[in-house]
Amino acid sequence: MPDKQIHRIKFYPVSNGDTSQFILANGKRLIFDFNHRKTGEAVDSPHIDLKAHLKKELDDAGKNTVEVFALTHADTDHLAGASDFFYLNHASKYQGEGRVGIETLWVPAVMLLEKYRRNESHPEYAPWAEEAWHRLLEGKGVRIFSKPKELATQLTEELKKMKLSANSRDHLFTHAGEFVPEFSLDTDGMELFTHSPFADHKEDGTTVERNEESLMFHVRFSADGKTTDMIQCGDSEAEALEWIVAKTQKEKNDERLCWDLFNIPHHCSYLALNINGQKGDKKTVPLxxxxxxxxxxxxxxxxxxxxxxxxDNNKAYEQTQPPHIQARKTYEDALDEIGGTAFLVTMEESTEKKQEPIEFEISSRGLKRTKIATATDKISAAAIITSNSAPRAGSDTYD
Structure with missing residues (x-):
């Protein structure tokens, strides 16, 4: 009997950057992050042309709007080229035929803070901060994760000018420990439990806001009654993950830590496993x-x-910037211990002619990888390293 419900997940090969997409069985689409590289625009380039690739996927599906565009983190490797691709409501310069609409924009609260909105060192940052504010004040089309005091104060002042109450936009905020209201298992076959950003409530009654943290979700898919779990991370680091796990366990929500698929943080940096300076010689010992x-x-x-x-060579063990071979070894050991299937790298799992996404299917039979390149078709690790320089993860490089 054929599967009635099939969800799909794609991870795009965008160097040391992030772009992934959920395609739900009901046709809804969520794009997480956007890292377009101009090098992919050349006809003879082996690199993916992310804009053209995503546009064709949407055109083939008869869509000119995505249900969600989520910016998990505000570094350029998570939003490069996004303001050229999507339709932004707040300014005509980001509008026009051929742009992709966004039903709901998801951002961490830190993106709306005044000190970051005026940061001119991020050319892609300002339009997205302004877009989030525009939608927030309009009262629709945005979801803000966490609500630090600084943002609450700014928002109250703006709402007062509009003769609106301070809590009139509360429905647009979601906090750690809450489900994202746009989706449900019953309606969409998917639910998202928010892990981050979060506020750390101390025993002395004080609260430490951790709004620098990236968006992180536990995603549960349901297909014909079969559930599959995923951890979807931005650039969360080890100390934040320590807090998230401890807090989740304290609240007896251990099931929200289970995973069949883990989109690991920060491009396989050892800093997602341990603190600065603890990379290890051969492997990173996780906290x-x-x-x-x-x-x-x-x-x-x-x-x-x-x-x-x-x-896995001598140069890799000495590399300062991610990805780190020591971290890879740790993740591979973890998979061995749990009986996992594979550790996959977006820039390795492609063909020599043109890079393609890593794709998974979620159905009543669980998680299945699709479109697997053969060993002879894959780009070798050495070839990729030769053809790509390795800029600092999170840098402003927009190649």
Missing amino acids: PKVKELLDFGRPGAYIVSSSFSIP
Whole structure:
């Protein structure tokens, strides 16, 4: 009997950057991050032309709007070229035929803070901060994750000018420990539990806002009654993950740490496993709660690193910037311990002619990888390293 419900997940090969897409069985689409590289626009380039690739996918599906565009993190490697691709409501310069509409924009609260909105060092940052503010004041089309005091104060002042109450936009905010209201298992076959950003409530009654943290979700898919779990991360680092695991366990929400698919943070940086300076010679020893998170993986699970290839050679062990071979070894060990299937790297799992996304299908039979390139078709790790320089992860390079 054919599957009635099939969800799809795609991870795009965009160097040390992030772009992924959820395509739900009901046709809804969520795009997480956007890292277009201009090098992919040349006809003879092996690099993916992200704008053209996504536009064709949407055109083929008869769509000119996505239900969600989520910016998990505000570094350029998460939003390069996005303001040229999407239709932004707040200014005519970001509008016009051929642009892709966004039903709901998801952003971490930090993007709306005044000190970041005026940061001219990020050419892509300002339009998205302004777009989020525009939608927030309009009262629709945006979801803000967390609500630090600084933002609450700014918003109250703006709403007062509009003769609106301070809580009139509360429905547009979601906090750690809450489900995202736009989706549900019953309606969409998917629900998202928010892990980050979060506020750390201390025993002395004080609160430490951790709004620098990226968006992080536990995503549960349901297909004909079969559930599949995923951890979807931005650039979360080890200390934040430690807090998330501890807090989730304290609230007895351990099931929201389970995963069949893990989109690991920060392009396989060791900093998602341990603190600065603790990379290790051969492997990175994860912090205790990070190790527990890895142990929550299920048999058959996959880990995906959105990054350059990760060769196992002397140069790789000395590399300062991610991806780090020491981190890869740790993730591979974790998969071995839980009976996982594979550690996949977006810039390794492609063909020599043109880079293609890593794709998964979620159905009543669980998680299945699709479109697997043969060993002879794959770009070798050495070839990718030769053809790509490795800029600092999170840099402003827009090649």
